[in-house]
Amino acid sequence: MNCQDFEKLALALARNSLLDNTTREQGLTHTEGCELCAARLAEERALLARVRAVVAELADEEPSARVDAALLAAFRAQTAATASPTVIPMPSRPRHWSTWKVAAVAAGILILISVMAIFWRSKNSFSPRREEQSVLPTPVITPQAPAPKQAEPMTGRDQVAVEQPKNLPKRVRRRASVDSSDEAEVVTRFFPLREGEDLTALENLQLVRVELPGSALSEVGLPVDPETANEPVKADVVLGQDGLARAIRFIR
């Protein structure tokens, strides 16, 4: 073994982590005949001894009780949020759609709207005008609700959660809640924004998806993680026919 070979082993020899006995013996034998390599090994051993002294000195170093408390609070807040009483799995929107997919869907929607418009016009020309109640109002931004990211008419599932359940046959309602895609988003129950108002009595409700600061959770009594209080949370706001916000639910 020459000095170069020894250099490769010096660290492992100093750390006593060389498993091969023969190689270790060869290395130690080399140090008997080479003062410089012996000095090199001694230097490595001294360094490790100093490292161990630092390790011993730091052995009791731990984060302060403030960190312990903050983490425990975060854990409890998360557990409380997850264990919300009426958690309904909802199909989530795909987050990363490729451009061509978006374009395809947009084209599909345009075609559908065109077909529906033609159908609607031809039907109106032959049949009496339907009641206005069947037409969904256009999205309205109320002072209570921040600017909506996107507006959407209520789907069957939303109606199950907000509208009068007895309006739907049982079979239809169950089907609506079971029907879901692979990805699911978790929502809280709806929290009424006006005290004493019977949400089920309202008609022509509209659901608007918005983003609010995390601190908004506290407005309805949900726990707020101080660390993420300023981070946006998604929420669905129920708008009444008059355009005023009536209820809200949060989405994870």
Added chain:
Amino acid sequence: MTKPMVPSDAELLRLMLAGDEQAFTALYRRHKGHIYRFALLMSGQASIAEEVTQEVFLALLRKGDRYDPARGSLTAYLCGAARNQVLLLMEHERPYVQLVEESDDGEAIPIAQLISRDDPLGDCTRKEANRLVRQAVLALPARYREVIVLCDFQEMSYAEAALALDCPVGTVNSRLHRGHALLLKKLRAAVMPDSAAPDAQGMRCFA
């Protein structure tokens, strides 16, 4: 009398993700010192170490299901997360905390220049000696510092360190060698700042 069974990290993590507070507390107590000391040695600042510890466990709360026990220990996984956090925080705070000018290969202004020579106790005390080592470690480039902290200070195996640092085991090995050489050089300079301290390696024959 039989010993009470100690739940594994994976078991505690599973329980924690299911909302078991005791499991979370046990897991936190088991690993908090390790993560805190890693961040402290890497950054040299207790405030950064605390912030890193908090961020690492918050991430574990939110994304703990991403940990795969088949890939390695939870300690290595957490150290990997801590390392990313430390580098991120130190990058943000670089304009405020940088004490040592260093070139890419770790050649730095001698640490001795940063240490008061008027200290009457000098390097006679154990504490001072430890401080020198810690200063020398802090003066290393991050890629060498992290390997030395994990393998020497945390006594992690090369394989675990490789997992934490997301690099091959061979890289850990070579960086540890290079890191030790730099560390020794810095310590020599700290002890004998005015002399060109010879290193054993420089005078050996590699024929």
